[in-house]
Amino acid sequence: MLDKDFAVHSTVWSAPSLTELRRDGHEAERWNLLHPEREPRLSYVEQCLAGQMGPVVVATDYMKLFADQIRPFVANRRFVALGTDGFGQSDTRETLREFFEVDRHFIVLAALKALADDGLIGRDKVSEAIRRYGINVDKTNPVAV
Secondary structure: OOHHOOOOOOOOOOOOOOHHHHHHHHHHHHHHHHHOOOOOOOHHHHHOOOOOOOEEEEEEEOHHHHHHHHHHHHOOOEEEEEEEOOOOOOOOOHHHHHHOOEEEEEEEHHHHHHHOOOOOOHHHHHHHHHHHHOOOOOOOOOOHO
């Protein structure tokens, strides 16, 4: 959708376990702490993102805090976490993602907003996404429900 609707190239990664990525990151940090004169080790997340540009948007069906586990290993770039901070508001994953603003439209919106915040695209693209996808800007924040 980013490419088709806004001519923005993106790379999509799948993270089967954010917890394992966190553990790996902490293992690299520990090794670096205990070996100060050796070449520092990079976490798996840092290795994957090396040479990549732009912000990182992490979307999960768990709480945003779950995605935040890898924030320390996404150095020197904007990091946006999307998650379902609540329960009992839906009967399907699709409805859950829409209610908690983690669906495909909000992932695109978050990416565009992060790019605009970094000065890489105009803010008008963010407004265009809101209009194009029919996002209700007056909707109650889902975490307040």
